[in-house]
Amino acid sequence: MLAKNVVPKVVIVVGFLICINLYWLIIGGPICILGIIYLLLQKRSIRSKILWTLWPPLLVYPAFLVFIYVTGVIGTATAQKLEFRFPKDFRGTAVVIPNMDCGQEVITEDGREILNFPEHGILLYRGRIEYGYINHVYRIYDSTGDLVDLPELIIQEFNSEPKQDTTELGVFYNYAPTMAKEIPSGNGALGYTVSTYEQIQPFYEFQNQKKLERAIDSLILSCKR
Numbered sequence: 001m002l003a004k005n006v007v008p009k010v011v012i013v014v015g016f017l018i019c020i021n022l023y024w025l026i027i028g029g030p031i032c033i034l035g036i037i038y039l040l041l042q043k044r045s046i047r048s049k050i051l052w053t054l055w056p057p058l059l060v061y062p063a064f065l066v067f068i069y070v071t072g073v074i075g076t077a078t079a080q081k082l083e084f085r086f087p088k089d090f091r092g093t094a095v096v097i098p099n100m101d102c103g104q105e106v107i108t109e110d111g112r113e114i115l116n117f118p119e120h121g122i123l124l125y126r127g128r129i130e131y132g133y134i135n136h137v138y139r140i141y142d143s144t145g146d147l148v149d150l151p152e153l154i155i156q157e158f159n160s161e162p163k164q165d166t167t168e169l170g171v172f173y174n175y176a177p178t179m180a181k182e183i184p185s186g187n188g189a190l191g192y193t194v195s196t197y198e199q200i201q202p203f204y205e206f207q208n209q210k211k212l213e214r215a216i217d218s219l220i221l222s223c224k225r
Contacts (some may be wrong), residue, residue, distance in 0.1 A: 082129075120219075
């Protein structure tokens with residue numbers, strides 16, 4: 001009798017745990033509903049039936065938010081740690097092309113890989129760039145030769161309220177040089193633009209992107225030779 005009373009609760013809890021990841025709701029939802037139906041058909045107090053019927057849908061979204069937060073913290077902490085270093089007065093799109101045998105060697109400082117971008121902004125890198133969660137730091141050399149932190153900016157937030165500072169220098173993740181012919185398929189090249197909101201528009205223009213792609217192709221061919 002005890003096992004019969006426990007079974008629907010176990011089914012509801014299992015279904016709820018699956019639903020915490022909302023992408024699996026289509027699986028966990030029916031399981032949870034079956035457990036609730038099974039429980040409602042049993043001889044139980046009205047209070048118990050109401051409690052076990054209401055708590056799963058009421059708590060699933062808060063549990064989802066906690067799940068996202070925890071996985072984000074863990075994912076970021078365990079992600080590949082990279083530090084992007086840009087030359088003094090650099091403005092424009094910087095591209096890192098990993099898995100290049102003739103590129104910059106992997107340099108690590110305090111557990112973080114250092115990516116030293118040249119003046120032209122195209123870095124061929126011997127290491128690999130991992131997908132998924134990111135743990136990146138962006139820095140630029142100032143007039144005294146010291147490194148200054150750069151914030152990560154999002155172009156979609158430009159029209160948000162309150163208005164963003166259009167003169168703030170930062171890094172935008174906005175360009176992947178997929179059309180450069182010499183980049184091997186699946187290489188995972190990444191592009192970042194160092195700019196302010198008010199100055200970024202020219203870097204989106206087609207002719208500038210094509211110019212960058214030609215420079216990438218030329219550099220890779222030269223490096224291979």
